[in-house]
Amino acid sequence: MTYQLDKLTVRHHASGGGAPALHEIDLVVAQGEQLAIIGPSGAGKTTLLATLALTQRPSGGVFHAFGQDPWALPDAQRHLLRARQCLAPQTPPLPPRQRVVTAVLAARLPQWTLWQALVSLVKPANPEAAYGALLRFGLGDKLYARVDRLSGGERQRCGLARLLLSSAQAFLVDEPLSALDPALSQLTLSTLQQEAATRNATLICSLHQVDIARANFARIVGLRAGRIVFDLPREQVTDAMIEALYQNESVPPVVPVLHETPERLAVGACF
Numbered sequence: 001m002t003y004q005l006d007k008l009t010v011r012h013h014a015s016g017g018g019a020p021a022l023h024e025i026d027l028v029v030a031q032g033e034q035l036a037i038i039g040p041s042g043a044g045k046t047t048l049l050a051t052l053a054l055t056q057r058p059s060g061g062v063f064h065a066f067g068q069d070p071w072a073l074p075d076a077q078r079h080l081l082r083a084r085q086c087l088a089p090q091t092p093p094l095p096p097r098q099r100v101v102t103a104v105l106a107a108r109l110p111q112w113t114l115w116q117a118l119v120s121l122v123k124p125a126n127p128e129a130a131y132g133a134l135l136r137f138g139l140g141d142k143l144y145a146r147v148d149r150l151s152g153g154e155r156q157r158c159g160l161a162r163l164l165l166s167s168a169q170a171f172l173v174d175e176p177l178s179a180l181d182p183a184l185s186q187l188t189l190s191t192l193q194q195e196a197a198t199r200n201a202t203l204i205c206s207l208h209q210v211d212i213a214r215a216n217f218a219r220i221v222g223l224r225a226g227r228i229v230f231d232l233p234r235e236q237v238t239d240a241m242i243e244a245l246y247q248n249e250s251v252p253p254v255v256p257v258l259h260e261t262p263e264r265l266a267v268g269a270c271f
């Protein structure tokens, strides 16, 4: 079992006495399982992934990761548990002036001594491994590019390439396709799913693209307002459920407010 959540509640400190970001969530995820989390903006997808990754402490309920209660462990042991999973945030925190090769190899930091880490900053320890990971995300030509010269989508895939170099047994991936075109989206998702299947890692992926989630994941979890609305095999997720999940989430049309008549605008534009 990778994760077991029983009535788990999570509250962000900054929210004060406001509603919890996650409210009494029940979730069981087996080792090697792959599932997509969908739901409207603010539903709690990122908070759930951060909680699973042990970067967000729950405020109530039961949480086990790899059979242990991480928040009952001493810091050092919790750190070891954290290293068994890899969280890929939507915007990867990559140092802007770093070379891509160094940024990707940083996934190996938990396995290195301090000395190995320092040496790798000057002379990358295993550029072939970084190249192999980048190639699988269509970024083979960016090995020695500077991170701040990558496009948003390239940076996102660079962050995902780190997952391949980690020794994680659980991949927690937050909106990996948000900056990618359809062809790259499919390549990216296939790479993640193949890698997870090959090493029997658990893959939990939050997605805004509902169709892609339904086409690629056997299990779909719908989150709304911090609660699990459904947790079902994809065949049982109906269009009506999806509609209800996103109800009232459409952006209202923008009605332009004209402060000037067209004639006055035209005159103003000439001066």
Ligand SMILES: Nc1ncnc2c1ncn2[C@@H]1O[C@H](COP(=O)(O)OP(=O)(O)OP(=O)(O)O)[C@@H](O)[C@H]1O
Pocket (backbone or CB within 6 Å): 012, 013, 014, 015, 021, 039, 040, 041, 042, 043, 044, 045, 046, 047, 048
């Ligand atoms: N650091 C924070 N401090 C206070 N409240 C937060 C914080 N992060 C998130 N929240 C709140 O928690 C709730 C869940 O946010 P979360 O980012 O988990 O949603 P999400 O489903 O990932 O949204 P999106 O799809 O827009 O990324 C929201 O109401 C949000 O405003």
